[in-house]
Amino acid sequence: MTMSLRQLIASGLMATALLPLAVTAQAGNHGGEHHAPDRERMEERMQEHRQDVYERAGLSDEKQQALNEAHDTFREEMTDVREAHRARMADILDEDEQQALRDAMHEAREAYREGHGKRHHGEAMNDE
Template sequence: MNVTSARKMSIRQLFAPALLAIAIAPLAFNAQAHSHGDHDGQGPDRERMEERMEERRQEVYERADISAEKQAELNEAHAEHREAMQALREEHHERVAEILTEEEQEALRNAMQEAHEEYRDKHGKRGHHDGNSDDSADSE
């Protein structure tokens, strides 16, 4: 393998996780918005988040030297994916509504919120340990 092939391979390896992160980030943001009461995913916060994600996506495309044609294809694929995930999410909510009463759904939401808050308290806001790795072993 020559140097150019090795360099291209390393660039692909470098940007593959970034492209994946950009592809799935809207799902995480949508889930976060949903858990914070923005059930329609609309509003000024949602618009700002989408603008930031688009800017980040464009920056990564430019860094990866993705052509305008392929950028458009990727953006279309991303939009189709987002729409499919929204439809799947709605289908799941309908199925849950068939299984659980309103009270049970509320109890489940509350339990999930409590578990989420406990996790954040233990692991920090971003889900990472606070840097004291020895504390977890001592506290149990």
Template sequence: MKMSLRQLFAPALLAVAITPLAFTAQADNHEGRGMDREAMMERMEERRQEVYQRAELSEEQQTALNEAHAEHREAVLALREEHQARVAEILSEEEQQALRDAMHEMHAEHRHERGHGKRDHHGDSAQEMDAEETATE
């Protein structure tokens, strides 16, 4: 049986379309940071629809993919709740906070080591801007 390019690439396009949704779960844990959750969900839905259109997916395929995504999201949320309950059985609130703090510190150190410091609105890192200032003095 011969498959069209659209059929071959549909799974990859779906992955591209729903990848931002994986970050939605992280956004739930970081309220008050970044953009408004509703606006983010709206933007992701718009992107998913654009991907569907570019892939020329039928309405039935889109509906099936949306249903699969909703089931996946529910399963991930349930699994996260189960994991959080297990962690709460193992660590006290203070220990959980210490673990989160340590993870944030290590993440910041790793970003700094790789040169991913803060960037200005043009995408220039603080290190790049410092280097430019030094060179122009």
């Protein structure tokens, strides 16, 4: 199956628009409720970014609406999947084991960031 250049560009734009949101959704699993205002601001920025991308691509209002509806469906489905996963984890692990797993994931993430010089929430990398 061959994709036209227009289909390829549209797919790329959709992926570009959705990737940060998928990352945001994943980050929401680890942040807890105290990050809700940050998540809302991030969603607003991503919505503005999507709109900018749509306008740059010269997409019609109808196409923009269809993409926004697809995005909304994606978020709802991701929420359902995340909730189902949490329920399965709760069936497998007791509360202490769940906390131990969260702590281990946090430690592993921090070790990875330290080892790879990743920035965290806008912190500048120090090359000295």
